[in-house]
Amino acid sequence: MTNDVWNGGGRRLHLQEVGTRDGLQVEAQFVPTEDKIALVNALADAGLAKIEVTSFVSPKAIPQLRDAEIVLREIHRRPGVVYSALVPNARGAERAVESKADELNLVMSATASHNLTNLRMTQAQSFAALKDTAAVAREAGVPINVSLSCCFGCPMEGDVAEDVVLDWCARYVQEMGSDGISLCDTTGMAYPTQVERLTRAFRRRFPHTQLTLHFHNTRGMGLANVLAGIAAGADRFDASVGGIGGCPYAPGATGNVCTEEIAHALALMGYDTGVDLERLLAAGRRLPGLIGHDIPSQLVKAGRRLDLHPRPADFEAIKARAEARG
Ligand code: COA
Ligand code: ZN
Numbered sequence: 001m002t003n004d005v006w007n008g009g010g011r012r013l014h015l016q017e018v019g020t021r022d023g024l025q026v027e028a029q030f031v032p033t034e035d036k037i038a039l040v041n042a043l044a045d046a047g048l049a050k051i052e053v054t055s056f057v058s059p060k061a062i063p064q065l066r067d068a069e070i071v072l073r074e075i076h077r078r079p080g081v082v083y084s085a086l087v088p089n090a091r092g093a094e095r096a097v098e099s100k101a102d103e104l105n106l107v108m109s110a111t112a113s114h115n116l117t118n119l120r121m122t123q124a125q126s127f128a129a130l131k132d133t134a135a136v137a138r139e140a141g142v143p144i145n146v147s148l149s150c151c152f153g154c155p156m157e158g159d160v161a162e163d164v165v166l167d168w169c170a171r172y173v174q175e176m177g178s179d180g181i182s183l184c185d186t187t188g189m190a191y192p193t194q195v196e197r198l199t200r201a202f203r204r205r206f207p208h209t210q211l212t213l214h215f216h217n218t219r220g221m222g223l224a225n226v227l228a229g230i231a232a233g234a235d236r237f238d239a240s241v242g243g244i245g246g247c248p249y250a251p252g253a254t255g256n257v258c259t260e261e262i263a264h265a266l267a268l269m270g271y272d273t274g275v276d277l278e279r280l281l282a283a284g285r286r287l288p289g290l291i292g293h294d295i296p297s298q299l300v301k302a303g304r305r306l307d308l309h310p311r312p313a314d315f316e317a318i319k320a321r322a323e324a325r326g
Contacts, residue, residue, distance in 0.1 A: 039286075
């Protein structure tokens with residue numbers, strides 16, 4: 001069954017912000033802690049359902065997020081918003097639990113090469129580490145989500161078979177009791193028909209697991225992939241404000257799909273994303289000042305489609321000349 005993707009009909013979709021983690025982790029410039037806190041608060045006030053606030057990884061590996069504890073402690077917790085954190089191992093889980101993250105996001109890759117490059121472990125080692133990590137979360141009563149990278153293709157290995165992806169998912173659900181799974185297009189290799197197929201297969205096999213789709217806009221297919229996901233029954237999407245981000249170990253990787261672009265398009269199509277676009281845009285506009293460079297967001301550049309522009313100063317003269325010509 002394909003949902004009528006063209007008619008939102010007020011259907012609720014959940015936009016999950018990852019810019020503060022997936023985005024800021026690759027910035028050359030360290031964003032000051034108080035600016036990160038203000039950004040997270042602004043994003044929560046803009047109505048995002050979930051925010052991946054930071055990651056509890058080695059500060060040597062990702063120095064940009066070395067202030068994870070302070071950020072999670074100091075943000076204002078808006079009721080209803082899920083504040084999640086990425087953790088690579090049990091040590092990270094202990095830190096995240098201590099900092100009262102609402103959800104832990106665990107990562108591994110669908111391919112051996114990307115897993116080794118990104119996490120410096122074989123997939124078997126990663127899976128064992130994830131189990132230990134999940135045990136820390138269970139013990140603390142904190143839900144877990146597993147983000148599986150490269151589900152739609154690997155920059156080193158190419159296409160990834162659907163069964164490979166779904167078999168990893170089965171292990172997360174059955175052996176670790178994962179509450180949610182994110183199918184991640186880490187390097188922007190996903191395309192709409194593939195997304196529709198994989199999403200539908202996932203939904204069929206794991207009807208009770210919370211599914212998130214995580215796309216990067218590397219090849220300009222981000223929004224098309226989101227729509228394909230909706231058509232196949234997905235209702236949760238990761239996105240980053242300003243469209244910042246990209247895995248540091250994925251050559252040429254660019255940002256996540258841009259939160260304000262997705263929210264803008266989905267609102268026009270009649271979906272309920274819960275997002276206050278004005279507030280979200282305000283947060284996006286502040287980003288270049290924080291990270292020291294331009295951002296991909298087309299919406300920050302162009303404004304909403306009905307943000308009208310004044311007619312040119314000589315409009316009346318143009319009109320008079322045109323009318324004089326008869
Ligand atoms: N929090 C803080 N420090 C940590 C840590 C954590 N969760 N996990 C490991 N460390 C520290 C160790 O204490 C050790 O420090 P030392 O050098 O001062 O002794 C150092 O990191 C290396 O630890 P080790 O266990 O040998 O792991 P590693 O070098 O194989 O690194 C990772 C593995 C995954 C922990 C590390 O590469 C990492 O954090 N990478 C970030 C991955 C990431 O976020 N990628 C982008 C998102 S997909
Ligand atoms: Zn990503």
